[in-house]
Each structure stands twice: as C-alpha cells, then as structure tokens.
Amino acid sequence: MEQGEMAEHGGRRPRLVLTASPLQGHMTPMLHLATFLHSKGFSITIAHSELNRPDPSNHPAFTFLPLLDHLSVTPGFANAVQFLQALNDNCRQHFQEHLVQIINAQKDASQKESIVIIYDNLMYFAGSVAGDLGLPSIILRTSSASTFPxxxxxxxxxxxGRLPVQDSMLQEIVSELHPLRYKDLPFISLPIQQTLELVNMIMPKTPPSAYMWNTLEFLEPSALxxxxxxxxxxxxTVGPLHKIxxxxxxxxxxxxxxxxxxxxDKQASKSxxxxxxxxxxxADDKVITEMAWGLANSNQPFLWVVRPASIKGFEWIEFLPEGLVTEMKERGLIVKWAPQKEVLAHFAIGGFWSHCGWNSTLESLSEGVPMLCHPFDADQKVNSRYLSDVWKMGFEIVVERGEIEGAIRRLLVSKEGEEMKQRALEIQEKVKVGVCHGGSSHNSLKExxxxxxxx
Incomplete structure (x- = not known):
C-alpha cells in the first residue's frame, strides 16, 4: 500500500484476521486472498484449525494462530452438520481470547491498529465473535455465486411442500433458479431435517460488513x-483468486x-x-472399476488421480484386475495426487473429468479446458449444471464403462468436443480480461x- 494511500485513511495499520475451514476448497482461496491483501500492505493473521493446518513456512510474512479444534479427521458429507457444529464450538473461545488480547494490548497505544475479520461462511463463529467485539467482518464465499440463491x-x-422432492420431480426446473433442476439443489441427498439444519448453520445470522465472491461478473450475472x-x-467479485x-x-x-x-510433456497437444x-x-470399488474400463476402452491418453483412501474399503487401486492395470499403463498414468493448476495449464490437456468443486471449475475455466462433469454433492451439481447448460463447455457423465468410453471420445475427438473447446477458450479470454488492469475483478479488488x- 502506498504511504499516501495510508495517510489518506488516517495512517492506521489495519490487521486482517482471516479464518477458513479445514477443507482444501476453502483454505486455498483464503490463502490466495491473504497473499493479495498482504501485497497491499495489510498485516495478516491466519487463524486455523489444527486439522489440515496450513504450513507457516510457505507463508513467512503471515502470523499463524492455531485454534484448538479437537478434530482428527475430515468427515464424509453425511456427517457435515456434526462436524461443523464441533468445529465452530471448539474454535470459538480461543479465537475470541486472541482478539481480546490484541485489543487490550493496544489500549494505551497512540496509534491503534484496526482489526477486520475475514472468514469463510463455514467458520460462522468468527462472524459472531466479530459482532460481540464490535469488529467489522467480511465473508469470503468460496463456492459459486449461483449456489447461494x-x-x-x-x-x-x-x-x-416442494421438498423433500418426489422422484418424478427431480428433472423439473426450480422456477426461481433457472436453469437448475430439483436434482441440482445443494444437499439434495441428505435427509430434509439435516439439510435444513445445515442451511441454518451456514447462512449468516448477523449481516457482515460486506461479501466477497471468488467469481467473475461475466460468469454469473443473474445470481449476482x-x-x-x-x-x-x-x-x-474477486475471482479467480488463484490467477489474481x-x-x-x-x-x-x-x-x-x-x-x-x-x-x-511427451503427449500430443490437447490429447x-x-x-x-x-x-x-x-467412491466405491464398482464406480472406480467402471471408470478404469471406460478410460482403457476409450483408447485416449489419460492422467488419473486416485486419492489414497478415497475408495471405500480399500487402500488404493489394489482391487483392479492386473490385466486391466497393465492395459491402462500403456496409454495412461495413475497418480495419488497431482499439481492440478500446473496440469490444467499444460498444453497436452484436452479435457478434465471432475467432481465440479468450485476451485476445480474455476481452474478449468481459467485454462480453457472443457469438462466431463461427475458431481457428488454440496455445490457441485449447481456447477455441473452451469457448465453444461449455461457456459456449454462440459456435460454430465454417466458412470458406466460404455458411457464413459463414449463421453471421453466425444469430448476429445468429436466435432462437438471441438466446439466445447472453442467455447472454453472464449471463456478463458474473458477470465484474462477480468483479472487484468481495468478488468472487473481487478477493479473489485481495488474497491x-x-x-x-x-x-
């Protein structure tokens, strides 16, 4: 931040206290945001749970504040309510004590450091603490804007009486949310009482001073x-933060x-x-087996990330038939985790088969890579619907080996796939404009x- 800019605002040295939930899709954009705000002269404190804690050595300019969460593992989606309740209940006290300490330490200081809380909506205790202490707070929404309505x-x-939804209505459009169908609604797989409890938890009780969305104006104008x-x-609208x-x-x-x-590096362009x-x-072993056969039968090169312990009842892919694995290795590579941003930016990538989490979606949009959509829950079905129906740079995949084989070929080597790649490249160009000097996200960050x- 320029000295003149600081002087203009009374010479205060704002301290920003940021907190994100211990989920990859929430912590990553928060750290990108912190990096940007630090570059503008703000002091940064990252308050984080002990579960999935960020590595302070990767961010030497930040102060890190561990919050005692008494949690040892990220749960499955079905246990989201209990997990979020425990996370917020356990982290609140330490967070509040830390802020009171900062406030008390500067009671007699001639130049007080103002404090602003920035939190991800799953860490709702932070908004409540900010309200109790009279501090301004800003929510960073790490899902798409279209998910919020x-x-x-x-x-x-x-x-x-429109929820729980009858099976016969799943394909029907929710009139207030066009083009979303009932089957695309967040949390649709949970029992209705659990869904209502979850919605009640994550919708803010006290209005924040402002909202930030990790999106761009052109992508979601109606929802915004x-x-x-x-x-x-x-x-x-400050996205995509990983590009900014x-x-x-x-x-x-x-x-x-x-x-x-x-x-x-050894593969052909967009192949x-x-x-x-x-x-x-x-996923269960049946789904992974269908995926494996579909990839093998497509005769297209592939890079497949199979996370350890992501297959129910198995360590990794040891259950796949040996002959199938041998066949797959002839044209593909299977790894346990990959540097995704680098992968998607690589010239060889022609398509991305994804769960359609918002970070993955933004990373694909930013690199002009069309998508096969395999959503599970939360905001993923909303994103999948927008990719296929609004941005028209992807389509939903049916998890059956013959369908998979056809979908891969359709995306990588058909005329329709070419058209999707073209639309993806047009969106990539618009993203570049949005983050450049004078673009919508650039201007929004300045504001x-x-x-x-x-x-």
Whole structure:
C-alpha cells in the first residue's frame, strides 16, 4: 500500500484476521486472498484449525494462530452438520481470547491498529465473535455465486411442500433458479431435517460488513444481481483468486506428484483426459472399476488421480484386475495426487473429468479446458449444471464403462468436443480480461482495499 494511500485513511495499520475451514476448497482461496491483501500492505493473521493446518513456512510474512479444534479427521458429507457444529464450538473461545488480547494490548497505544475479520461462511463463529467485539467482518464465499440463491431458497421450498422432492420431480426446473433442476439443489441427498439444519448453520445470522465472491461478473450475472438485490452491503467479485494472486508455494494438504508433468510433456497437444474427483469425494470399488474400463476402452491418453483412501474399503487401486492395470499403463498414468493448476495449464490437456468443486471449475475455466462433469454433492451439481447448460463447455457423465468410453471420445475427438473447446477458450479470454488492469475483478479488488481502509 502506498504511504499516501495510508495517510489518506488516517495512517492506521489495519490487521486482517482471516479464518477458513479445514477443507482444501476453502483454505486455498483464503490463502490466495491473504497473499493479495498482504501485497497491499495489510498485516495478516491466519487463524486455523489444527486439522489440515496450513504450513507457516510457505507463508513467512503471515502470523499463524492455531485454534484448538479437537478434530482428527475430515468427515464424509453425511456427517457435515456434526462436524461443523464441533468445529465452530471448539474454535470459538480461543479465537475470541486472541482478539481480546490484541485489543487490550493496544489500549494505551497512540496509534491503534484496526482489526477486520475475514472468514469463510463455514467458520460462522468468527462472524459472531466479530459482532460481540464490535469488529467489522467480511465473508469470503468460496463456492459459486449461483449456489447461494439455491441454498437460501431451501427452507422456502420445504415450507411450500416442494421438498423433500418426489422422484418424478427431480428433472423439473426450480422456477426461481433457472436453469437448475430439483436434482441440482445443494444437499439434495441428505435427509430434509439435516439439510435444513445445515442451511441454518451456514447462512449468516448477523449481516457482515460486506461479501466477497471468488467469481467473475461475466460468469454469473443473474445470481449476482439476485444477491445484490437481497443484501444491501457491498458485494466484491474477486475471482479467480488463484490467477489474481498465486501463492509462492503449494497450498495442497496432500503431497503432489510432479513427475506427471514430465509424462505430459511427451503427449500430443490437447490429447490427454485429466481425471480427478477432488480432495473429499469417496467412491466405491464398482464406480472406480467402471471408470478404469471406460478410460482403457476409450483408447485416449489419460492422467488419473486416485486419492489414497478415497475408495471405500480399500487402500488404493489394489482391487483392479492386473490385466486391466497393465492395459491402462500403456496409454495412461495413475497418480495419488497431482499439481492440478500446473496440469490444467499444460498444453497436452484436452479435457478434465471432475467432481465440479468450485476451485476445480474455476481452474478449468481459467485454462480453457472443457469438462466431463461427475458431481457428488454440496455445490457441485449447481456447477455441473452451469457448465453444461449455461457456459456449454462440459456435460454430465454417466458412470458406466460404455458411457464413459463414449463421453471421453466425444469430448476429445468429436466435432462437438471441438466446439466445447472453442467455447472454453472464449471463456478463458474473458477470465484474462477480468483479472487484468481495468478488468472487473481487478477493479473489485481495488474497491475492496479502499473499503477495508474505510472501516
């Protein structure tokens, strides 16, 4: 931050206290945001749970504050309510004590350091603490803007008797959320009471001073208009954060196997199907077996990430028939985790078979890579629907070997696939414009800095 800019705002030295949940898709954008804000002269404290803690040595300029969470493992989606309740209950006290300590330490200081809380909506205790202490707070939403109205409307749909949804209605459009169908709604696989409890937990009780969304104006104009009409606080579109402010080192919780890059170097341009179902999803051995046969039978090169312990009841892929694995190795590479941003930017990648988490979706959009959509839950079905129906640079895959084989060939070597690649490249260009000087996200970040200084 320029000295003149600081002087203009009374010479205060703002300290930003950021906290994100211990999920890869939430922590990564928060660290990218912290890197950007630090480059603008703000002091950064990262308050984090002990579970999946970030590595302080990768961010030497930040102060790290571990919060006692008493949690040892990230749960399956079915246990999300209990997990979030425990996470928030356990982290709250230490977080509040730390902030009170900072406030008390500067009671007699001539130049006080103002404090602003920035938190991901799953760490809702932070907003409550900020309210109790009279501190301004800003929410970073790490899912798509289109997911927000879809979550917000769930209690209304239940009150009107439209949820739980009948099987015959799953394909029907939710009239308020076009083009989303009932089957695309977040948390649709959970029992309705659990869904309502989850929505109640993650929708803010106290309005924040502002919202940030890791998205771009051109991608989701309709959802952003709805949000702005509903919330009379500033809405900053600051995405994609990984492009605006790359972190100096990996933010991955898992060790990345970079050897796959040299394998990709030997492949033809846009020929490889990259397959990764994210950092949380679990599948059973039948699904993985169908995926393996589909990849093998497609006769297309592939890079397949199979996370250890992501297959129920197995360590890795030891259950696959030996002959099938041998056949797969002739045209593909299977790894346990990959440097995804680097992979998607590689010239050899022609398509991305993904769970459609928002970070993965943004990374694919940013590199102009069309997608095969294999959503599981949370916001993934919303993202999948937008990829296929709005941005038209992907389609949903049916997990059966013959369908998979056809889908891979359709994306990589058909005329329709070519058209999707073209649309993906057009979106990539718009993303580049958005993050460049004078682009919508660039301007929004500038406004965000001014807003924080005005608090």
């Amino acid at each position: 879809a979550i917000k409307i769930i209690p209304q749909l239940h009150q009107e 208009t709805q949000i702005r009409n509903n919330y009379h606080v500033p809405i900053f 402010s790359p972190t100096p080192s990996s933010t991955s919780f898992l060790k990345e196997d970079s050897s796959c890059i040299s394998w990709l 490889v199907m990259y397959v990764s179902l994210g950092s949380l999803a679990k 965000l800095v001014d807003f924080i200084l005005s608090l």
